[in-house]
Amino acid sequence: GQNIDQPTEMTATEGAIVQINCTYQTSGFNGLFWYQQHAGEAPTFLSYNVLDGLEEKGRFSSFLSRSKGYSYLLLKELQMKDSASYLCAVRDGDYKLSFGAGTTVTVRA
Amino acid sequence: IAGITQAPTSQILAAGRRMTLRCTQDMRHNAMYWYRQDLGLGLRLIHYSNTAGTTGKGEVPDGYSVSRANTDDFPLTLASAVPSQTSVYFCASSDSRDGSGEQFFGPGTRLTVL
Numbered sequence: 001g002q003n004i005d006q007p008t009e010m011t012a013t014e015g016a017i018v019q020i021n022c023t024y025q026t027s028g029f030n031g032l033f034w035y036q037q038h039a040g041e042a043p044t045f046l047s048y049n050v051l052d053g054l055e056e057k058g059r060f061s062s063f064l065s066r067s068k069g070y071s072y073l074l075l076k077e078l079q080m081k082d083s084a085s086y087l088c089a090v091r092d093g094d095y096k097l098s099f100g101a102g103t104t105v106t107v108r109a
Numbered sequence: 110i111a112g113i114t115q116a117p118t119s120q121i122l123a124a125g126r127r128m129t130l131r132c133t134q135d136m137r138h139n140a141m142y143w144y145r146q147d148l149g150l151g152l153r154l155i156h157y158s159n160t161a162g163t164t165g166k167g168e169v170p171d172g173y174s175v176s177r178a179n180t181d182d183f184p185l186t187l188a189s190a191v192p193s194q195t196s197v198y199f200c201a202s203s204d205s206r207d208g209s210g211e212q213f214f215g216p217g218t219r220l221t222v223l
Contacts, residue, residue: 033209042216043214045213089152091210095140095159095205096167
């Protein structure tokens with residue numbers, strides 16, 4: 001099985017940077033995903049890491065260290081629309097995803 | 110319109126009743142999934158199907174059944190609903206043969222069992 005931990009809540013100011021950490025313990029690893037979920041909506045894909053290192057996509061970056069079972073999602077130049085829940089998910093060897101409980105990010109003006 | 114649709118959007122159901130949640134995708138994805146999302150617990154996998162004609166159990170399969178008669182449809186059935194099945198249900202699909210194989214989610218069904 002998978003054990004995935006991420007903080008429950010984070011608050012930041014508009015224009016700032018926020019880093020959401022995710023640690024995991026897995027039986028098999030086949031990639032780590034980050035999803036964004038606005039309240040009352042479906043999750044949407046943000047990023048995918050399968051090799052160690054940093055993947056950058058505009059204002060969002062995701063980092064992975066497989067040896068440490070650690071990932072983070074970095075949100076830069078925060079905007080009010082970034083207020084959402086961010087879900088860390090690990091894919092196992094059978095291509096099934098296990099999700100963390102999610103981190104609710106609140107962006108304040 | 111490409112994507113995943115789910116029906117109904119929401120439903121209130123009496124305990125003991127049978128209910129089928131519908132999910133259809135038009136992206137020709139080989140894999141489909143059903144999750145439930147509960148406050149504080151995140152998304153949990155109920156059942157999945159890697160290809161038409163095959164299904165598998167996820168983390169919380171008890172009380173639910175699925176079928177995958179074709180590529181597009183993946184219905185989830187609650188044979189005899191219980192209040193603990195009150196949740197938001199998301200269907201998802203992916204093409205595991207394509208790159209990251211990211212999952213695309215439907216809009217969800219909010220189910221209340223009384």
